[in-house]
Amino acid sequence: MVSPPNSRTATRTAARAEAGPALSREAVIDRALDLADREGLAAVSIRRLAQDFDVTPMALYWHVKNKDELLSAMGERIVEVVDAPDLPTEGGLDRLRPLLERLVDALHRHPGSTELVRGTILRTATGRQLAEQALTILAEAGFDRQRRADLARAALQSVVMLVVGAPGAETDVPEQDRQTMRDRKRAELAALPVDRFPHLVECAGPLTECEDPTAYYADGIDLFLAGVAALATRIS
Amino acid sequence: MVSPPNSRTATRTAARAEAGPALSREAVIDRALDLADREGLAAVSIRRLAQDFDVTPMALYWHVKNKDELLSAMGERIVEVVDAPDLPTEGGLDRLRPLLERLVDALHRHPGSTELVRGTILRTATGRQLAEQALTILAEAGFDRQRRADLARAALQSVVMLVVGAPGAETDVPEQDRQTMRDRKRAELAALPVDRFPHLVECAGPLTECEDPTAYYADGIDLFLAGVAALATRIS
């Protein structure tokens, strides 16, 4: 029994059929994002990705410059899908809300890589568009240059923080271990001495698990907007 | 010419004299924190630390369980130095301010490792004390269990965010390259088309460099407290 002349290619093609699309820059980035969501950002390695594509590690270097560039591209990719809203000419600070909501939605699709967004947001087209819109709204609300820069930054960072810091967001650990991890944390808090940490014990549940993500994100955005609105009344 | 019987020990002792204190769990953690501040968290490796102590990598495993435990210990160490204030019985939500201020001060001492705090804060004694105090204040302000859990979490995370997300905080890059990096970013923003990104161009400076850190942190805490205060008036 002899192997067919191109058995190696054949098996590779078969593996690709399982693995999905052929090697390309886009495919690499998407696969890296999925991998990060499933097993954590630490699981993303050039060699691991190459294995998934049934290709040698060096093949990836044709499509991405190096690992740093891959990580940047992942962050940029997450933001680029945001469909930035048109900026109404009226509406005051409330016009910030749709910006933040859309960004949350985009980040929430890839929580495992959301922290990468922090470093890339001002380098992507849509990220810059969102920042420009935020700065415009803040300028019209009367904030000076320094203040609106800080508030725009805080807006974007708060959104990132909401996602990566959500209760029960253990994105650094493989998917199947996450619930175990949450349960362990919760039990740890619940077992604290009640006389010294009554509130921590009482809040063990809501501190370790997010029952209603929609409400969580809405409340998070509310908090930020309430803060900005309060500061705005102080200056006028 | 023969070497003295214990020449190896002698040179090692000499190296230690340069390197500082002898090997110990505390020393390892402190050195790791300093290394992270100078060269970024990525520069912290077991082997690199061992080299700094003039010792084999395996020697470290006597003092720390593994690298993960070292990273946790670094985060815990940063928080443990906080001298949690006594909680006044009166004063309302403003009592949150000293909590956040002291945490900012502590984090600010090790910006390169501050992100590690996110995962360890509820596992340290002082972290739990701060959280318990925050929850107490929020409970007395009338927030329900779910809300005060989310707000306490937001409080601690906002502080972390303020430090790691400060303009010009390029903690992932070696110390000597940071100014260059900031200048590059600023130039990039300033070079954007003025017709499409007028505010981004205008704010290129304040977005990439922090002129007055004290004011920056104070304003950041103000923003959060203003938000919480506004939410508090909505429920009562």
Next chain:
DNA sequence: ACCTGAACACCGTTCAAGT
């Protein structure tokens, strides 16, 4: 109690070479 030596399974990356 504290440290070393040898070994293993990973990692990113370069460079010349293949098709």
Next chain:
DNA sequence: ACCTGAACACCGTTCAAGT
């Protein structure tokens, strides 16, 4: 244009052995 092979310098970690 796109991929491979070989090689290099790193990394975390285990285990048995030394003192």
